[in-house]
Amino acid sequence: EAGVTQFPSHSVIEKGQTVTLRCDPISGHDNLYWYRRVMGKEIKFLLHFVKESKQDESGMPNNRFLAERTGGTYSTLKVQPAELEDSGVYFCASSPRLALWETQYFGPGTRLLVL
């Protein structure tokens, strides 16, 4: 079974540009999470979808970030306009059920560098 996939693996953009990250969860997983690791810091939660609905977006840093999951399958995270502090590794994770102790399976991440 395929794991969580993310595209692109790397992105280098200039400040002010737009970047869209994509995540394909494990097939059948209703729960999809976005996390981010800024250099030197811990991995931090951004938001959580249950199917196509945003369950929790308390970690979204500001309105330059827009996440969507139309149709409840893959998700996109758009950053517009990108700022230098947005550089980091963006991880997507998925889990089958909405329950505590449920394993979240992580994708390989997208490494974003904003110059």
Added chain:
Amino acid sequence: RKEVEQDPGPFNVPEGATVAFNCTYSNSASQSFFWYRQDCRKEPKLLMSVYSSGNEDGRFTAQLNRASQYISLLIRDSKLSDSATYLCVAQGGGGSNYKLTFGKGTLLTVNP
């Protein structure tokens, strides 16, 4: 104060050594706890869940003390392949029941 704090490390140990990782969490409402492992430039992967009764998986033993909000991981007879960053993770608490809250991680290098 960080929500999840870990030993800063790094730890450098010889093969066969026993290594202990310590972690504390500040949100007393956190409900689930995990150790994740992250290899260099890879994604985090679940190593084991941490239950109040303590749990063991081969060479790995995890303990949770809710009263002191403390989590530990013990690796016995360490192998070269154990070299990685170990992430202490809490889940739940407050209004965000399912998000994972990560510590910064502790880098372990096992030397031949």
